[in-house]
Amino acid sequence: MDDFQSAYQEEKEHLDRTLATIEAELARLRAVPVYTGNDYTEQVLESGRESARRGLAQSVQEPYFGRLDFEEKDGKRMPLYIGKNGVGGEGEKPIVIDWRAPVASLFYSFTGGDSASYEAPEGLIEGLVYLKRNVMIRKQILERVVDTYNRDDGGPAVSDEFLLYRLGENKDNRLRDIVSTIQAEQDQIIRAARNTALIIQGVAGSGKTTVALHRLAYLLYQYKEQIAADRMVIFAPNRMFIDYISDVLPELGVGDIQQNTFSDWASDVLGLDETPMDGPDELGKWFELGKGFDQPGAGRLDDQLLPGRFKGSMLFRDLLEETVKRLERYCLPEEDFSPWDGAVLKETTIRQWFDEEYKPYPLVRRKERTLARIHRWIEMELKKAPSAAALKDRKKKASQREKAYAKKWPDLSPAAVYKALFGAKKLAGAAEPLQAELDELAQQIPQPILKQTSGDLKKNKFREEDLAGLLYLFATLDEIRGGQRFDHVVIDEAQDFSPLQVAVLDKFVKGHSFTILGDLSQGIHYYRGVRKWEEMQSLFAPEETAYFALTRSYRSTMEIILFANEILKRGVDTELLAVPVFRSAEPVRVLSIDLPDRVKWIAAALDRVMQGPYRTAALLTRTLQEAEELHAALAELGKELNLIDGRSSEYQGGMSVLPAYLSKGLEFDAVLVTDVDKEHYGEQDAKLLYVACTRALHELWLLSSGELPPYVAAEDPEIALTVWPEEKKA
Ligand SMILES: Nc1ncnc2c1ncn2[C@@H]1O[C@H](COP(=O)(O)OP(=O)(O)OP(=O)(O)O)[C@@H](O)[C@H]1O
DSSP: OOHHHHHHHHHHHHHHHHHHHHHHHHHHHHHSOOOOSSOHHHHHHHHHHHHHHHHHHHHTTOOOSEEEEEEETTSOEEEEEEESSOBSOSSSOOSBEETTSGGGHHHHHOOSSSOEEEEETTEEEEEEEEEEEEEEEETTEEEEEEEEEEGGGTOOSOOOHHHHHHHTSOOOSSOOOOGGGOOHHHHHHHTSOSSSEEEEEEOTTSSHHHHHHHHHHHHHHHTTTTOOGGGEEEEOSOHHHHHHHTTHHHHTTOOOOEEEOHHHHHHHHHTOSSOOOOOHHHHHHHHSTTSGGGSTTGGGOOTTTOHHHHHTSHHHHHHHHHHHHHHHHHOSOSSOBOSSTTOOBOHHHHHHIIIIITTTSOHHHHHHHHHHHHHHHHHHHHTTOSSHHHHHHHHHHHHHHHHHHHTTSOOOOHHHHHHHHTTSSOOTTOOHHHHHHHHHHHTTSOHHHHHHHHHHHHTTOOOGGGHHHHHHHHHHHSOOOGGGOBSEEEESSGGGSOHHHHHHHHHHBGGGOEEEEEOGGGOOOTTTSOSSTHHHHTTSOGGGEEEEEEOEEOSSOHHHHHHHHHHHHHHSOOSOOOEEOSOOOOOEEEEEOOSTTHHHHHHHHHHHHTTSSOSOEEEEESSHHHHHHHHHHHHHTTOOOEEOOSOOSOOOOSEEEEEGGGOTTOOEEEEEEOOOSTTTSOGGGHHHHHHHHTTEEEEEEEEESSOOOTTOOOOOTTTEESSOOOOOOO
16 A cells, blocks of 8 residues: 555545544534523533534534644654544543644644744744644545645645645635635734734735634634634625625634724714715726726826825824814803803803813813713702792793803714814814814815815715714714624725824724735725835834734736736835745737627637636726626627626625626636727726736636737746637547
């Protein structure tokens, strides 16, 4: 028997034994009658049994995916089996170790070498790794055994063989878990300490989204006593993307984590009736031809002219802070309060309550408490009334004057303050000096932005870019209730977030517990996103934040990555190039197609590509209009594709047609980018084309009916070819 066969046989026997043990335990648990009574202790025990039943039911199909033979210093060599769920009770030696357990980190972090160590609650444990083995089990069947490190064979380093096998698979319509092939650089992020704002720059396809989801599962396991799933949130760019990633957490056995867009969440907290959204029209403004970036000189637009950038800046935050300070200074009416003639509450007394006793509270609460105190004072005074008639009279007067007095306090609702700051509406209750101060502050807003926003606000229209400012006011003026706080916040596609959005979220999350992931090379929302990670890092003290870079790209073949890198090198001034995993397939095709028959050519290209064993493919157009037109034209040729237009919240998979700017975060087995010419992809669009190209896992075609943009290179035949592939032999 050769080595491979004996390894397979060994694992087969081990699997049979493990399955028998799990099945027996599952049968035992299922035989225990489900407790439905009211006894609390019994309920807790039942809930423990239920979660064990669930875990075992999953484990009995695929109990583990990896084996690591480890010899602890002064100990003996032990095989450790690692799976999605731990199996084996406390105290006894586990049959399967949960992938999130400290010792399991060795499986991911070990990259060869003489010694290995991992951090355990009792300190650093050192030892030797003898074997790292991937064991692929599907529905109880042992399908594959691959040793990626074997010390006995003198294996110098861990090989990528199993990873390459997994990456070569075709994708369905959902993102999947990667527990069996997490890479060392990813593991470091997944297991990083909780109370740090992690900022991760990761090239396209480096696993950012995937890593973030695994990190959530890890944090829940590691800090189960301190954090709750429903107090964790992942912010994603849109509903369709949330649908696309929605299977990963349940696959990892984690439920209840909030998955939301910033806008929906912010609107909910602010109690807005509708979520202001950069809908297709708004996005179109930036991404359709002849608009947005394509205006002459658009690339040079600076923050003072881009409303999204200004309203997301720290400059704007300072302005909001200053606004709150002025409100505080001028909040209290400068007058005594008299509930009826002859009774007076001195302004100095009220001021003492407001400025001293209630100082620790946020402004909205200070106002509320002061007014409540005045109310109590009135009630005390009323008790001194000499007669029932006088009491009645005083009560009536006091009620009127109390109401009138309260109206002299400024309206502190975020929307009212925001509108006043932009000069759209006078602040109710604001005395003359406060109004003058607000007018003066408004001068700090760049004129065009002031004018445009004021116009919108007069019509009661908030834009998506206004939400961060509104929420900042909310969180500064009022207190954040316990139920609104997060234990951990993940921001995906964070290059499209503004510093102010992160600053706001920081007020809602405990201990700066953030995972912020993005890729500056994919920063196509130039008009609002960050240009450098320092913009976000500078929000935190150095000891509160950590920066990681993911440079290996796992999604695409080597040819696709090298091709896409070239776009960045030529079209974008950046150092952030992806390093491919050595997975080679078809060269990229850069093809010229004739104009009159453009659609027929595109259909032919699609047919040709789909001769491959693919499950998902996408046609990426430059604009939404083109996607719609192509969708209709292909339908006429009998080709039904899913049109993705930014309105749907479901991702269907299969064959899709969509504008490139909506493809961010998604991936497809094959991608065809249409209209790759100078007219459609101008000087400013290199990042957009980069995003489009890096959506492809296995095959990428660029179709052009004109002159190629200068940043598209088809010079190296190993990477890209300009001829159609030969027909595949039947
Ligand atoms: N360690 C890994 N093992 C197997 N597959 C991996 C690994 N890391 C990432 N992948 C795969 O690579 C692809 C890209 O992952 P993901 O979408 O999380 O990357 P991303 O960095 O968020 O990409 P982008 O920024 O381009 O949207 C996915 O198919 C994912 O399953």
